[in-house]
Amino acid sequence: MKVFLIGFLSQALLCSLVLGHHLNGEHHDDDHDDDHHAKKINPIHRIAPYNANFANNLFSHLAAKYPTNNLFFSPLSISVAFSMLSLGAKSHTHSQILEGLGFNTSALLAEDIHKGFQQLLHIFSQPNDDIQLSMANALFVNKEIKLLEKFLDDAKNYYHSETVPTDFQNSEKAKNLINNYVEKKTNGKIKDLLDSVDPATVLVLLNTIFFKGTWKTAFNKNHTREGDFHVDENTVVKVPMMTRQGEYRVAFIQEPECKVVEVPYKGNASAIIILPDAGKLHEVEQALRNASLQTWTKLLRPMRLRFSMPKFSASSTLDLKTELSEIGIKEIFSGSADLSGITGTPLRVSEAVHKAVLNMDEEGTEAAAATAVTVVKLSLGIHITVDRPFMFIIKDKNINSALFIGRIMNPEK
Secondary structure: OOEEEEOOOEEEEEEEEEEOOOOOOOOOOOOOOOOHHHHOOOHHHHHHHHHHHHHHHHHHHHHHHOOOOOEEEOHHHHHHHHHHHHOOOOHHHHHHHHHHOOOOOOOOOHHHHHHHHHHHHHHHOOOOOOOEEEEEEEEEEEOOOOOOHHHHHHHHHHHOOEEEEEOOOOHHHHHHHHHHHHHHHOOOOOOOOOOOOOOOEEEEEEEEEEEEEEEOOOOOHHHOEEEEEEEEOOEEEEEEEEEEEEEEEEEEEOOOOEEEEEEEEOOOEEEEEEEEOOOOHHHHHHHHHHOOHHHHHOOOEEEEEEEEEEOEEEEEEEEHHHHHHHOOOOHHHOOOOOOHHHHOOOEEEEEEEEEEEEEEOOOEEEEOOOOOOOOOOOOOOOEEEOOOOEEEEEEEOOOOEEEEEEEEOOOOO
16 A cells, blocks of 8 residues: 655555455454434534544654654545455454544444545535645546445545456456556546556555645745754754745644644645744654644734744655554554454455655745643734744644644754
């Protein structure tokens, strides 16, 4: 499985399934009773906090594992692809996937999770004059293998997935078929996604997400100047620093010490810039694991200031087979996987890779525990400069979930 996010915040996620062996396990029903109030909550709002937990947990894991690397990925795309995969999982494999994605299967029915993503995809499909935001799912199926009707119907119903018969024995033809699909769905931004295709592949699950946002108020290119970015105590690099004076929503967090600035796009999306105080980066990263970003964003207040941040591009590649295994989703990659709800025969996930690329400039963005806080009113003369390692989250208010999350240690890399 490969995932690419490229150009206009665009990304693809693939899960390749091959024939394998698994241990039979007793099926555990996920049907738990929800209280009357919970049943009335909009499905997309029910899954939003769990999506946030998954994004925070995966980011914290990666930040600790790769302390000096730039990071960038789409937690939402990963969640959608693996949630779709869970439609064909049973027993412990099923619960491990959903719990690994941050869901509490004792409080939330699997059906509610899928309905939440169903509504999310419906929102993505609506025309929008302000931003370009779309998501697509596809099943590339070995033409010699018959998938179970329930899996196909659920994938189509909940995830709007289309099915593409594929001759995996002709690996070159299969590779080109998948690569051409991805290139089309990402407006030409992702080319040659797959280097090769295993002839033993039964199914490739594909998710693509495409985003292009224009700042609500653009940075004036004439005001962009070269500035210092302090990578660490001993390293300073020169970067093009964009500057704009105007109204932003800002919060000052006392513990851990950081500043949060919302930079809105036209429409309902925005970039949340998290700037830790000097020497506080890792404390802030750890806080994201224990406290929802929503806690901080609720403290955002409008104020006028002079704001500067780097113009930059970033890319990141994740081996999800390794990273997801380390945060609890491991059975699907092993011989004990129970994915019998897909074909009725033993399967396992053979590969899971995620790649993302980001461009952020004056016009916009292309791609593709308890915390003590206070808000301090900022006077007009204050200047916030993003001149040291920072984190950012790109989110859409309609779905209340992070589209992308990242950390920039060095804008020049």
